[in-house]
Amino acid sequence: MKESFLKYHYDNLDSSSRWIINSQPRNCSLLKIEIQELGDFLFSGNHYTYRGSLNSFQLMFSCENTTGKLEYDNKIYSFPQKGELMFIDCKKGYKINTSNMCHSVFVHFNGEGIQHFFDIFYKYNNSPIIKPKNEFIESNLKELISVYSVPHDIGADIYAQSLIFEILSNINKISLYQQKTYFSNEIQKVIDIIQNEYKKDLTLDSIANEIHLSKFSLHRQFKKETGNTIYEYLQSYRVNKAKELLQNTNLSQDSICELVGIYDSSHLSKIFKKIENQTPNEYRKQWKLKNRSE
Numbered sequence: 001m002k003e004s005f006l007k008y009h010y011d012n013l014d015s016s017s018r019w020i021i022n023s024q025p026r027n028c029s030l031l032k033i034e035i036q037e038l039g040d041f042l043f044s045g046n047h048y049t050y051r052g053s054l055n056s057f058q059l060m061f062s063c064e065n066t067t068g069k070l071e072y073d074n075k076i077y078s079f080p081q082k083g084e085l086m087f088i089d090c091k092k093g094y095k096i097n098t099s100n101m102c103h104s105v106f107v108h109f110n111g112e113g114i115q116h117f118f119d120i121f122y123k124y125n126n127s128p129i130i131k132p133k134n135e136f137i138e139s140n141l142k143e144l145i146s147v148y149s150v151p152h153d154i155g156a157d158i159y160a161q162s163l164i165f166e167i168l169s170n171i172n173k174i175s176l177y178q179q180k181t182y183f184s185n186e187i188q189k190v191i192d193i194i195q196n197e198y199k200k201d202l203t204l205d206s207i208a209n210e211i212h213l214s215k216f217s218l219h220r221q222f223k224k225e226t227g228n229t230i231y232e233y234l235q236s237y238r239v240n241k242a243k244e245l246l247q248n249t250n251l252s253q254d255s256i257c258e259l260v261g262i263y264d265s266s267h268l269s270k271i272f273k274k275i276e277n278q279t280p281n282e283y284r285k286q287w288k289l290k291n292r293s294e
Contacts, residue, residue, distance in 0.1 A: 005052040012045035020148050031161055032113035038145045043102040054090040057114050059167070060106035061085045061138050068098030070129070077129055080104070084131045087121050087171065105141045109164075117168040126227060132171065140167050186211055187225045190218070194234050198241065199261040204230055238262055239275050246284040253280055 019039045036056050060080065068079030070086065072094040079098055080086050088094055090108070140163050147160045183191065189211050194202065207230060208215040222230050238260045245256045253265040262268045272280050 003052045004054060005050075006054075007048075007050040009046070009048045010043075012043045012047055014042040014044055017041045018145060018149065020145065022148070031165060032111050033109055033164060034111040035107060035144075035148060035160070035164075036110050037108040038106065038148055040105045040142060040145055041103070043098065045101075046097075046099045047102060048095070048097045050095045051090060052093045054093075054108075056090045056108040056110045057088065057118050058090050058094075058106060058108050059085065059087050059141075059171075060104050061141055062102075062104050063138065064101055064103040066098050066100055066102040068096065068102065071095040072128055077127065080129050084129055085137065085171070086129050087118065088128045089118060105138065105145065107141065107144060114168075117172060120172045130171075137167055137170055183225050184221070186213060186218070187222055190222060190230065191233075194230075194237055198234065198237055199259065201261070202234060235271050236275060239272055242268060242272065242280065243276075243283065246280055247287050256280070 017040060019037075019041070021037050022035060062080035062082055062084050065082045066079060070077045070079055070088075072088055073092050079096065079102075144160060144163045144167070147156050147163070150156060190207055193207055193210060204215045204219060208218045211218070213221075219229065222228075222233070226233060228236070241260045242256050242262075245251055245259060249256075251259075253268060257263065257265055257268050260268075262271065269279050272278075272283070276283060278286070
């Protein structure tokens with residue numbers, strides 16, 4: 001765990017900027033997401049923010065082009081340019097440096113619900129920085145800041161929840177779109193085969209033969225483009241299908257195995273626990289308790 005600290009140089013922060021820190025974060029009960037901090041920052045010159053571990057997720061949208069960098073998760077990225085957004089897990093800490101004019105809007109989220117949206121984002125993106133195609137993300141973030149600029153009000157909180165959901169769901173729509181268009185034709189064919197034939201006894205050899213590539217070339221190319229091996233992707237997809245059945249049916253674990261292409265229940269338990277950190281039975285019980293409480 002990284003040390004928790006915050007260092008910053010904000011001497012060039014324009015007086016029109018807004019920075020809202022919620023000492024008692026309001027809980028968006030439907031989404032199980034808290035808003036910790038929001039801001040609309042305009043810098044006329046150099047600035048930096050160095051932050052150690054913080055139990056939050058930051059979403060930031062850049063409104064102007066600038067020169068700068070983001071250091072995050074042991075990698076260095078160019079600072080988001082106009083129209084780009086950044087989504088990071090602040091528990092890993094980060095450093096931001098910019099020069100010249102910089103204008104961005106941001107929000108820090110917390111709560112169990114935000115982890116779900118973050119996991120989807122990183123399932124389909126190899127970078128914390130993307131360029132959204134939805135023009136309303138910037139305006140929705142600014143509207144969210146306006147909502148939290150006024151005293152607590154139940155009506156405003158409900159409106160804030162709708163804004164948060166629209167922002168996060170649009171980001172995930174972007175991620176899914178990029179997932180469909182980012183891959184080469186060969187790798188997209190592999191993904192289509194897995195998603196359509198996951199119940200079958202798929203192997204690297206059988207998939208390679210179907211798309212007319214050597215299994216060695218296919219393994220290397222799939223890993224390069226997706227970050228996973230074909231086996232890892234296939235098993236993850238099968239586990240997701242098993243989760244749907246655990247949520248929506250009372251089928252036995254053996255029956256679920258037959259429907260998702262895993263040969264026995266002990267193997268399903270092993271794979272499921274590796275990916276979800278719990279057994280299928282534990283997942284089903286947790287899901288039922290969660291729905292009962294809601």
